[in-house]
Amino acid sequence: xxxxxxxxxxxxxxxxxxxxxxLIDLTPEWRTLVRTPFREMKVExxxxxxxxxxxxxxxxxxxxxxxxxxxxxxxxxxxLVDEQEVKALAETMTYKTxxxxxxxxxxxxxxxxxxxxxxDRELEHVTRRYISRIHLILGPNxxxxxxxxxxxxxTMAWIVDQYGRQHGYNPAVVTGKPLELGxxxxxxxATGRGxxxxxxxxxxxxxxxxxxxxxxxxxxxxxxxMNAALLLAERxxxxxxxxxxxxxxxxxxxxxxxGAVAHVRREGGDRTLRGYDGADAVSADDFMGVDCDxxxxxxxxxxIHSDNVDSVQARLVVEGANLPxxxxxxxxxxxxxxxxxxxxxxxxxxxxxxxxxxSQNFQQYRWSEADVNDRxxxxxxxxxxxxxxxQEALGSTMREAAFxxxxxxxxxxxxxxxxx
Ligand code: GLU
Numbered sequence: 001x002x003x004x005x006x007x008x009x010x011x012x013x014x015x016x017x018x019x020x021x022x023l024i025d026l027t028p029e030w031r032t033l034v035r036t037p038f039r040e041m042k043v044e045x046x047x048x049x050x051x052x053x054x055x056x057x058x059x060x061x062x063x064x065x066x067x068x069x070x071x072x073x074x075x076x077x078x079x080l081v082d083e084q085e086v087k088a089l090a091e092t093m094t095y096k097t098x099x100x101x102x103x104x105x106x107x108x109x110x111x112x113x114x115x116x117x118x119x120d121r122e123l124e125h126v127t128r129r130y131i132s133r134i135h136l137i138l139g140p141n142x143x144x145x146x147x148x149x150x151x152x153x154x155t156m157a158w159i160v161d162q163y164g165r166q167h168g169y170n171p172a173v174v175t176g177k178p179l180e181l182g183x184x185x186x187x188x189x190a191t192g193r194g195x196x197x198x199x200x201x202x203x204x205x206x207x208x209x210x211x212x213x214x215x216x217x218x219x220x221x222x223x224x225x226m227n228a229a230l231l232l233a234e235r236x237x238x239x240x241x242x243x244x245x246x247x248x249x250x251x252x253x254x255x256x257x258x259g260a261v262a263h264v265r266r267e268g269g270d271r272t273l274r275g276y277d278g279a280d281a282v283s284a285d286d287f288m289g290v291d292c293d294x295x296x297x298x299x300x301x302x303x304i305h306s307d308n309v310d311s312v313q314a315r316l317v318v319e320g321a322n323l324p325x326x327x328x329x330x331x332x333x334x335x336x337x338x339x340x341x342x343x344x345x346x347x348x349x350x351x352x353x354x355x356x357x358x359s360q361n362f363q364q365y366r367w368s369e370a371d372v373n374d375r376x377x378x379x380x381x382x383x384x385x386x387x388x389x390x391q392e393a394l395g396s397t398m399r400e401a402a403f404x405x406x407x408x409x410x411x412x413x414x415x416x417x418x419x420x
Contacts, residue, residue, distance in 0.1 A: 007326040009301040013088035015327040016095075016342075020403030023394055026411070034410055037087060038071075038105075039063045043133035045111055047126055050119055058082075059130040061109040063143055064090035067413035070141055071107030072097055072351060074148025074176075075155070077126075081110035085301070089148075092322050093351070095406035096344040100383045102355040107143055109134070115150045116270070124158050127151075131162040138163060140172035140361075146354050147176040149222065149300075153188065157181050172361035175354035184357035185369035186376070187350075192227025193373065194349020194380050195320045198341055199228075199294055200235060201384055202316055206339045207293060210236075217241035217292040217314065219248075220299030221273055224320045224347065226261060228296055233257055241282065241290045245299070246272045248287040251279035288312050297324035298347075304329045312338065319343040334397055342399040344406060345380075345387055352379050 021031050045057040060083055063071040073093035076086070086108050094106025111130050115123055137143055147156060156177045163173045171182030179185065186193070199216070203209045214237040218229045221244040229239045238254040249255060256278050263269070263276045282290060288304060289311030297303045298320030304312065309329035317333060317340045319325065325333070325340060333340055356372055391401035 007302045007305060007328075008084060009088035009323045010084040012301065012323040012326060013091050015330075016399065016403050017091070017407070020400050020407055023396060023400055024404050024408060026407065030411060033414065034065065034407060035091065037062050037064045037090060038066055039137065040083070040087070041134055041137060042083065043130065045113075045126055045130045045133070047122060047129070050122060057111050057113045057126060059109070059111040059133065060086040061107065061134045061137060061143070061145075062086045062090040063107040063137065064105065065094040065410055066105035067410055067417060068098060068105050069103035070105065070139075071143040072104035072146070072354065073106055073108040074146045075109035075111075075151050075159075076148040077111050077113050077115050077123075077150030077155075079112055079114040080300075081112040086110045089322055092344060094410060095403055096348050096351055098406040098409040099344050099387070099402055100348045100352055100379055101409070102352060102379070104144070104351070104355065107145075108148070109145055110148075113150075123155075127155055127158045128162045131159050132166070135163055135166050138173055139167070140170055140358070144172070144354070144358060145174050146351070147223070152176075152223070153178045153183060156183075170361075172358050175357040176350075177357070182357070182361050184353055184360055184372060185367065186372040187353045187357055188223065189227045189231070190353035190372075190376060191224045191320070191347050191350035192229075193231055193376060194352065195224065195228035195296060195298065195318060195346055196231040196235065197349070197377055197380055198346045198384060199232060199296065199316070199318045200237075201381060202318065202339060202341050203294060205388070207315055209293065212236040214238065214294055215240045215292045216294045216296060217287070217290050218296045218298055218320070219243050219287060219303060220297065220321060221260070221264065222299070224350075225296065225298035226264070228298060228320055229255075230257055230261070240292050241279075241287065242273065243282070243284070243287050243299075244273045246274040247276075248282035248284060248290075249273065249276055249279035250282045250290050252291070255279050286311070294318060296320045300324065302326050304333075306332070309333060315339065317341070319346045322347065330399070340397065340399060342402045345383055345398070345402050348383065349376055349380060352376050
């Protein structure tokens with residue numbers, strides 16, 4: 001497996017764009033205008049470690065397109081972060097917010113730091129240093145970050161505080177905050193909830209299956225994968241396999257998810273599935289090939305690639321992660337009639353509830369969790385139906401239809417503003 005040529009996030013994003021741009025006959029000028037980021041910022045993030053040693057990280061904030069509203073998108077802390085990855089993820093956010101039709105553009109940030117390597121104090125320091133260097137381009141009506149891989153509500157709390165020191169306290173500058181600091185009920189589960197809603201809708205329409213008939217494999221057991229698995233099981237589906245970067249687990253009768261969550265959260269553990277003994281271990285290479293109806297890649301980019309795509313048994317793939325399927329693997333899945341629900345639809349639940357959080361901050365009024373979940377479902381299923389309609393009209397894949405719709409909306413906004 002290690003000899004598989006690594007396909008970059010940027011290559012995947014480029015292919016997503018070009019395929020849809022061809023379908024809607026976008027001119028070369030418009031392709032350049034839409035694809036080129038509005039602004040890219042790179043900063044140095046120095047840190048004195050607790051042991052006295054000194055190190056530096058690279059931080060990025062890339063504002064891809066703001067034609068439809070303030071730049072919106074998460075901040076990722078991962079040792080794999082680089083400029084090209086952040087750029088691809090920023091562009092993905094532009095189309096995600098356009099597709100679900102919320103009043104935002106797209107952006108993304110990242111620091112090439114591996115959070116498990118740092119203490120909490122060191123992580124707080126890195127977060128504050130990074131924000132103190134990018135704060136000038138942030139703002140509730142300018143650019144609104146959120147959590148992504150390696151960051152969480154605590155990180156957002158440090159950001160709101162650091163931004164507040166320089167601009168005055170304003171919770172609307174970032175979403176995914178703790179409830180106590182203006183976060184929204186339902187935000188933490190929102191991406192997983194969206195994955196669940198989209199999985200059930202697509203399984204009904206394309207596989208003719210009710211929730212209780214579904215066997216699901218979820219790759220990734222972080223915020224997205226864990227919540228998607230729990231909510232799918234709550235609706236009656238059987239989650240037959242789960243995994244994280246430390247290993248995969250399979251149990252045909254269904255994984256005891258409460259047990260897996262307790263394992264991850266246990267005192268003194270490393271917050272991974274490592275050592276989980278409630279199911280049979282599966283190697284990373286074999287995970288994509290487990291027997292199931294639905295496969296949910298909810299971890300990293302390029303997880304399904306040309307070397308493991310032939311083993312995929314699922315008839316439906318739901319992209320919980322951003323950019324998890326390489327172009328060649330995508331073509332192979334399409335050729336075999338496997339339905340792929342693209343990331344900009346499947347995982348949009350998070351940014352939709354980020355929009356609700358931002359709205360609540362401006363209103364200074366908290367909505368109930370039931371209200372949040374209800375509105376999330378309405379917005380997401382409307383986007384799902386819009387994509388189905390577009391797919392029908394274009395005779396395309398779901399991915400091509402979703403990107404065609406989204407790119408079309410960005411172009412319309414640019415034209416209205418008088419961009420070209
Ligand atoms: N990082 C998440 C994503 O990729 C959420 C972004 C947000 O809420 O702004 O969609």
